[in-house]
Amino acid sequence: MSIRNKALLKIIILGDSGVGKTSLMNRYVKNKFTNQYKATIGADFLSKEITIDDRSVTMQIWDTAGQERFQSLGVSFYRGADCCVLVYDTNSPQTFENLESWRDEFLIQSSPQDPEKFPFVVIGNKIDMGEPAVSQKTVHTWCQSKGNIPFFFTSAKESQNVTEAFTAIAQNALKEEKTYNYYGGDIVIPDEDEDEEEEERQQGGCC
Amino acid sequence: MQNQNVDMKIVLLGSSYVGKTCLVDRFINDRFDSSTQQTVGAAFLTKIINTNDNKLVLGIWDTAGQERFESMSKMYYRKANAAIICYDVTDYDSFKKLQYWVDEVRENEKNCVIYFCGTKIDLLEDESDRTVPMEEIEKYADKMQITLFETSSKLNKNVNNLFLKISHNFIKKKNQKLNSKKMGNKNSTINIKNGKNQPNDEKGICC
């Protein structure tokens, strides 16, 4: 595996509280140390390293609190995100409808260069709890209207489809990865005159 | 501007981690260090080779493949006689990058002869390990009218051949020019009688 192609993806998880965001995270990352900071600073952070196409990808996952008192931190939290995951509870239509405002809120606060092309993924969680209250067709239609957002149905509890969903999230984010032209400091061939002036100044002036 | 001690300037180009430094290390010092780190800046190395009674001082630029050095690279292949554009046979991205370098060199240094070097063939246990099939590479090299070499610095395969070939071609070209000058002189003496001035004509000259 090539050492060089290491990618780090910043992934934001959004959605109403109670839809199972944290359980999804715990299931995927299998990390005991979660829920440390959410109450105090408004987000928990997890990471997972996976391999996609011979590339080592680190997923830096930001599990943000839905609470209002942390709302103003959105700009800082969402800054530089590579992908945003919108989670709803398949048994609660309201949580699905709220995805619209979650998405809008995110786009406003993070102001990506190309909002139309920003990679989102929708996850309908808790399929283990019975027949979904929101039909697949509804979800499909909404996702299509928002630029063909891929969607997945998962059960964090039963560990269904979770890995697949996240792998797709990573792939989606990588697709949008562009190689920008690096621009750094000036590399110019200095003018001959510049140097001559220098000499004159040194010779002419006294000190 | 040219350092008079160096007869021929060769520059190594290509993505980072393809093994440019190892290639030069093998050629000049006959050694291989697998923990060689990414080159920062560029190193200039010299080697004297003897071919067919010709003594040739090679000046070799081992450049950094890192993106941030790309704008600098013009400085290295300026007035270079040959450019070896390297790619790693197990890395597709490095192969894709070949076109970028070919364009760069051809645009800025038309007299520079380009060679392709596929490195790390020791990593191929069989042909299927290649990320790009051999036919495709050969086709591409033909299309670009570029000579293709494949090497292993680790196992010391084909490395000397590569540099010797480059040197031979250089000497050949140099001799051709000298001969054509001589021929040209003959022509011009003839033409002076006719009152015409013919430019050096390399077409009919064999070597």
Place this chain on the structure above:
Amino acid sequence: MTTLNEQQINENKDSENTSSLGINKDQIQEEKKENENEKQEEEKQEKKKEIEKENINNREIEKENEEQEKGNHENEKEEQEEEKQEEEKKEEKQEEQEKEEEEKEKEKEEEEKEEEEKEKEEEEEEDLSSVQVGEEDLKKKAENFNQQISQFRGRRYQKHEEEGIHDEKWRNHKKHYLVLTQAGKPIYTRYGSDSKLSSFICVPQALVAFVIDLGDEIKCLKADKHNIVFDIRGPIILVCVSKLDESTEQIKKQLKYLHSQIIFFLSIRGTEMLNDRPHLDLRSYLGGTTKFFDSLIHRMNSYDFITDSIKYLKLKPSIREKVASALRETKFKFLRFAILLTDSGIIHLTQTKKKPISTHDLFLLQNFSQDPAFRPNEIWSPLCLPDYNSKAFVHAYLNYIDKKQKICLLLISLDPTGFMDLKTQSEKVVKTLTQDGTLDKISHTLEKTESLSVKSLKIKKLRHFIYKNRENNQCFTMKPALPYTLKSERKRLYTLYKTTRSGLLLDSKIQNKQYSSTSEKEVLIATITDDYELYTVFHPLISKNEAIEGEVQVLNWIKKNEESLFSHNIQFW
């Protein structure tokens, strides 16, 4: 009459209000008269200090989460064993009375040990450079080879890449440096791999964001023994978590240099890319440069960094003059600096009058040029000198001109196409310096310097000193005596120097100051005047009179040898 005691120094560390006063040297004589009384006072003060030491505690904000994650002391197994052995020996000695003979014997052993280690290192170096790889048992050889190299390389700046945030070992490091973007993506971490730390690195970002949201900017956090310092520079956040006894200002200086190291490679424009594209992973642009950050951090624990000066190599004035004239000859279009330097200090520097180089930039250049990968070949590299011009690149020609690859010629030009010309200039210099044997003389001096120790001054009970010439920002020091040959003691001494200096410099109103501190480990006398700074360290059982006398002796020695210690005429073209 007031002398600064430790308590006041510590207070100065934390508050802007300076209550310290110093005395000028004229009062030293008065002190000598009151010898006995002072000794008694000192003993009392010592007791007080010991109690006070235990009680010193600064609380501004406490974070429980941080406390959970931080552990105890750093332990490197090999050194621990060595230290234990050596500490036992030391204690035995101190119980008896100090006999110089025994000291000498022990020192010889130490030196032998050090020499053995050096020899081992050298042997390994040679091995690695001359390995021939054949086809047959290639894999085996390669593996051994790689192991040797990684052991050798790893030995100096251990990255501990396998450590993650849940590892006890990672938490136990005494000092962590973390550099990240405003988006929370890692740029550099001193210990551990940045991928493993990628969830942890969001925490400082969140803290910064949280405080900004409150309309403020976070400067530092103190939690138990930890001082967590934040430095926010545009789109880059730099954090240091330190368990050492350093002030926030000192740590901020270190973070500033770390930031400068980024600029050194990318220029300030390069970092500004993050403003437009906050999701950028800067590591991809800094590829291959991690080692320079590691070595910079390592260098921050050195006497020149502590005193904001540049180390010069002690050299006979005649030799230095020869170098000066050789460098003068390199004058060329667009050439701005010509420097001849070694790891033990700069030999000479020639520059243009218009824009002389700053100590800051020179320090970065020294760090850059010492990389082992640069030694065998001629190097041509773009780099950015933050003080000189943070927006543009200059171009460095680097060449180790002696056989042992210890003496480096550095030519800095504005012209990116100037390599061949500078190569010619370099050849001129080599020719000049080789013809009259100057290069050999320098090599010879270099070898002697590496073993030059404070003991050679034969000043009673002197263990170490640093002298800084304030006029030209140059410093000089020598190898210390026991116990500072031990890494842990040396580190402790650095901290003592740092704390002392920063405390003394806080009050800039007073020009001449003298400070002394006594502890069970050593006696330190620090003097700051307009012209110089001198820090001398003595055996703890030295009387104040003797110490002051010793300090004067050091000063005299410096004055006597000034010509060879410093380069007085910074040359200009």
